[in-house]
Amino acid sequence: MEPLNFIFFSPHFPAYGQEFCHHLNRNGVRVLGIGDTPFDELSGKLQASLTEYYRIADMENDDEVIRAVGYFIHRYGKIDRFESLNEHWLELEARIRTDFNIYGTKLDFIDNLKQKSKMKDYFVRSGVSTVAHLKSSDKTSALQFIDQVGFPIVVKPDLGSGASMTYKISTPREFDSFFSNKPADIPFILEEYIDGIILTCDGLIDRYGHVVFATSHRFEQSIMEVVNTDSHLYYFCLPAIDPEIEEAGRNILKAMDIRERFFHIELFQRRRDNKIIALEVNMRPPGAWMTDAINFTHDMDIYEEWAKMVAHNRTGGPFPGKYFTGYASRKHRLDYRYSHQDIVGTWHAELVKYQEVETVFRRAMGDFAYQFRAGSLDQVREIVAFIHELKV
Known part of the structure; x- marks a missing residue:
């Protein structure tokens, strides 16, 4: 029986990627790496875990990634999995899986994992209470939302992970300052503050x-x-x-x-x-x-x-x-x-x-x-x- 062909995107970063590759290899999986670090600079443990490694210059360049995947298909046949286990690459992973018909989350679902506002729809479907929120960059709607929930509120990008560009707003002055200075090209959501x-x-x-x-x-x-x-x-x-x-x-x-x-x-x-x-x-x-x-x-x-x-x-x-x-x-x-x-x-x-x-x-x-x-x-x-x- 042919081994599973698993492309691990960015196996070198974060550092715990080598552990996932090592254990895939231990379980008989053919682990194929794509990354931007020279092979000689990978840890010995990671090098030993990879059947083959394809170095690209720019991890954000879809054309380079597609070429790397095409190369592995030519060498090893159908790709069974394409993963990074990293929030940053969710959309890229979904595009590759969609384009090459690889098992896993496809593009038609990925926004539900990336957009905080869409996640909340699933919380409602699940029957689990969720934080009151407003997806709007309109100041008038935001003021109406604050009338409902009161200060403080939390503002955060609708897309993204972690606490980057996430702020607690406690006063009208802070609210005005946020709306005067927020980036115009980044959609934000407003949330009720939960203590x-x-x-x-x-x-x-x-x-x-x-x-x-x-x-x-x-x-x-x-x-x-x-x-x-x-x-x-x-x-x-x-x-x-x-x-x-x-x-x-x-x-x-x-x-x-x-x-x-x-x-x-x-x-x-x-x-x-x-x-x-x-x-x-x-x-x-x-x-x-x-x-x-x-x-x-x-x-x-x-x-x-x-x-x-x-x-x-x-x-x-x-x-x-x-x-x-x-x-x-x-x-x-x-x-x-x-x-x-x-x-x-x-x-x-x-x-x-x-x-x-x-x-x-x-x-x-x-x-x-x-x-x-x-x-x-x-x-x-x-x-x-x-x-x-x-x-x-």
């Missing part, structure tokens, strides 16, 4: 629409404020997913008819009444070292489970949670009470990873980060407080 924490529903769904693994992360900070204030970040991976969060995630996946993908769904838990409110859905692995957090929390290998799902439509498990895993970053501009040596010396038994963050992710993820696990939420909170304590 709450973010709980995620993360995991794997197979090609038949069955959720084969689910877990959850807890964010007690606003990522928007972390980015806008250039502050440090922390979050926790939880050993057990809240049943209400898991039910909401499953209902959203069913409404969107998602198949054979990672999923990363963000939901608010409103502080005043604990109500669950859907915020955003991403059909990719969670970022910010969260795949590693899953592994440390559940004593599993999520890269291997994803690869087995793609290659054989099966996974192992179950993988019960055993630990709380924390992430805490630092900013070089801040003056911390405890040194790196203090952190390693005090928490060496709990630390599982620490290193510089890739430059492009530093605004949100921090300049240097620590990952650690413990048996209780109180203990990982204590470690976060130790890492983040500033000099007086």
Whole structure:
């Protein structure tokens, strides 16, 4: 039987791409890479995982990508998958799958994954409450929306991921300033501000629409404020997913008819009444070292489970949670009470990873980060407080 032909677009970036390629290769998949980095500069692990690598000069150039795909078809026959597992390439992936009739999300559905306003339609279909919003760049309509929901509000680009160009607007003066200075060519949506924490529903769904693994992360900070204030970040991976969060995630996946993908769904838990409110859905692995957090929390290998799902439509498990895993970053501009040596010396038994963050992710993820696990939420909170304590 011929192996699955899997084109992995940008296998070298982000860095965890090599893990997905390695485990695909381990599961008998023919992994074909397309990237802009010279082959000799790829890690040894990634080089060993790729059957062949096609270097292009410009990752944004569709003609170059199409030529690379055509070359692989000529060499190996039908392409079975084309993936990057990266939000940035969602539309390009869909175009390639559509043009070459490759399994997976096609162009006719991609706007539902890219546009926040269209995501909310699926939240409504799923029966999960969502954030009140307005898709409009018209100032009059925006004022009417504020009359309904009040200040503060959140404004964000309708297209895009993360917290880039996302702002909390608390006063009429800030509102006027935003409308006077916003880029004319970028559609924005306005959202009611929710005072709450973010709980995620993360995991794997197979090609038949069955959720084969689910877990959850807890964010007690606003990522928007972390980015806008250039502050440090922390979050926790939880050993057990809240049943209400898991039910909401499953209902959203069913409404969107998602198949054979990672999923990363963000939901608010409103502080005043604990109500669950859907915020955003991403059909990719969670970022910010969260795949590693899953592994440390559940004593599993999520890269291997994803690869087995793609290659054989099966996974192992179950993988019960055993630990709380924390992430805490630092900013070089801040003056911390405890040194790196203090952190390693005090928490060496709990630390599982620490290193510089890739430059492009530093605004949100921090300049240097620590990952650690413990048996209780109180203990990982204590470690976060130790890492983040500033000099007086």
